[in-house]
Amino acid sequence: MNTKLPLILGSSSVFRQQQLRTLGLIFEIAKPDFDETARTGESAADTALRLAVGKAQSLAAAFPQALIIGADQVAWCNGQQLGKPMSVANAQHMLAALSGKTLTFYSALCLLNTASGRLHTHTDTTTVTMRALSSRQISRYLEREPDAIYCAGAAKSEGLGAALLQRIDSSDPNALIGLPIFKLVDFLQAEGMPVL
Template sequence: MNTNLPLVLGSGSVFRQAQLQRLGVSFQTARPDFDETPIPGETAEQTALRLAVGKARSLAGRFPQALIIGADQVAWCNGLQLGKPMSVANAQQMLAQSSGQRIVFYSALCLLNTASGGLHTHVDKTVVTMRKLGSGQIRRYLEHEPDAVYCAGAAKSEGLGAALLERIDSTDPNALIGLPVFKLVEFLAAEGVEVV
């Protein structure tokens, strides 16, 4: 195993960067260039995995001798995929629709070894039960958590968003933030990178 390969996080997400920093591994970030439009007929889980792998592969030309982490998250509620709202108006609508509902978050992860072509993939499933929310609560939440517009389903669980949630069912609490850390540690170890 070549443990000298640089580690690249293929994401502009400050949330994922913070998660990876907490592991204490040396890495650099690069913004992937990949179309994130869902494909008709694709499940939320399939979309998340395709985007995670696509993001990593889109950086392979720039990093031909590296370990590239690709990640994406798609939320599913009431038969609809919920992506990142990207605006306060969209976030208000998403949160109103998901009020009192169960949302399934699919957090996809891949680790691409561009030197060997090896690819590790995983999709973590987290089920979140939202509290019943009034329009005033939604407005105040978005005023205090402006970054929520960059989170799938507009629910930023690691901040004030915790007040919106009634229950979280997950095998990896990190996955809801955007990076399934438990699996990432396993994938890195398989590529000769020991976190501890």
């Protein structure tokens, strides 16, 4: 079975767009309209999955005959969720707090077939150990990697952020960038859109 449904990436993330391009997929980009506020008492994994599904579902009315990819990532460390810092000052503070610590990234993915209503979901767990970082190293990193403010935990692992990291444990190295590609390939295959 081969689907003729268009593939929609429900994300404005340039990192996720590049991941899909690497797979050679033809897709459209749509910016979801969904409140990304964490709920009180919600686990980081639950937040990531709720946001991924919510982003995809927020686009369903605009794309009633499509495969929509929803994704979100939440980092967890020191008993709290870490989002995207969105400013250099926040990133400096966040990276100083993470120096030498181990944190967990929950990278959630969903594929919604709006024609059939089928929904595939997965949350990948990646454990990252940060190097001990000086304030000078953090400042130099943020000067050289300005996009890091748009990454959960301010760690852009696919770029210079790799120098911040001491160890990564994951079943899918792509998940830390933002999209668990291994599961996405499975989901697309199940919906009649084989990558190979």
